[in-house]
Amino acid sequence: MKRVLGFIIKSFLQGLVILGPIGVTVYAVFFVFLKLDSLLPFTARFGPGVGAVSVIVIITLVGYIGTRFLLGRWLVQFFDYLLEHTPGIKFIYTAIKDVLGSFVGDKRKFNRPVWVRVNDSPEVLRIGFLTQEELGGFPGDTRVAVYLPHSYAISGWVIVVDRSNVLPVENMSAAEAMKFAVSGGITTK
Numbered sequence: 001m002k003r004v005l006g007f008i009i010k011s012f013l014q015g016l017v018i019l020g021p022i023g024v025t026v027y028a029v030f031f032v033f034l035k036l037d038s039l040l041p042f043t044a045r046f047g048p049g050v051g052a053v054s055v056i057v058i059i060t061l062v063g064y065i066g067t068r069f070l071l072g073r074w075l076v077q078f079f080d081y082l083l084e085h086t087p088g089i090k091f092i093y094t095a096i097k098d099v100l101g102s103f104v105g106d107k108r109k110f111n112r113p114v115w116v117r118v119n120d121s122p123e124v125l126r127i128g129f130l131t132q133e134e135l136g137g138f139p140g141d142t143r144v145a146v147y148l149p150h151s152y153a154i155s156g157w158v159i160v161v162d163r164s165n166v167l168p169v170e171n172m173s174a175a176e177a178m179k180f181a182v183s184g185g186i187t188t189k
Contacts, residue, residue: 113169113177116146116161127181129174130166131158151184 036052037044043051065072083093112130117123132145142163149156169177179187 110147110178111174113172113174114146115167115169116148116159117165117167125167127169127177128159129177135160149178149181151182 033049033052036055037049038051039055040051043054066076067073080097084090086093110129110131114128114130115125116128118126126148128146128148130144131147135141135143135145143160144163144166145158145160146166147156147158172180
């Protein structure tokens with residue numbers, strides 16, 4: 001009886017390991033899809049999904065017009081200036097803009113994965129992303145800024161270390177390095 005119960009529990013846990021990531025992924029995609037679809041409620045009469053597709057098309061068009069045409073760039077700069085100089089809104093707007101700009105766009109910050117030596121004996125390395133090479137501190141300052149993401153969290157630390165404690169990550173892209181960091185070192189490719 002004990003063996004049978006152990007077999008059932010082991011099989012259940014294996015099934016959970018197999019179906020868990022699939023279920024969470026399907027749920028997350030479905031949740032995002034429903035939220036996007038509800039942003040334009042007047043599109044519901046055309047069928048489910050039209051709102052989500054419309055939101056994606058609108059975002060894509062704004063991105064295209066905002067980067068390709070003079071009037072679009074001017075409007076982006078105008079609203080950027082307006083939001084950055086509005087008390088109360090400035091803090092929220094600049095924080096969101098900086099976070100999004102760090103991951104996507106032309107000004108990505110997390111594109112240079114590095115190993116940071118945090119202890120010499122025994123040698124302990126943490127994976128991070130070089131975000132600032134010139135801190136503008138003192139003349140001859142050899143310190144750099146490195147972002148160390150936390151595992152399974154949308155947070156991390158920014159540390160300032162001497163350049164000699166920073167080693168480039170070989171044979172790993174920025175995306176692979178981020179996957180490695182947020183998975184707790186479980187995922188490498």
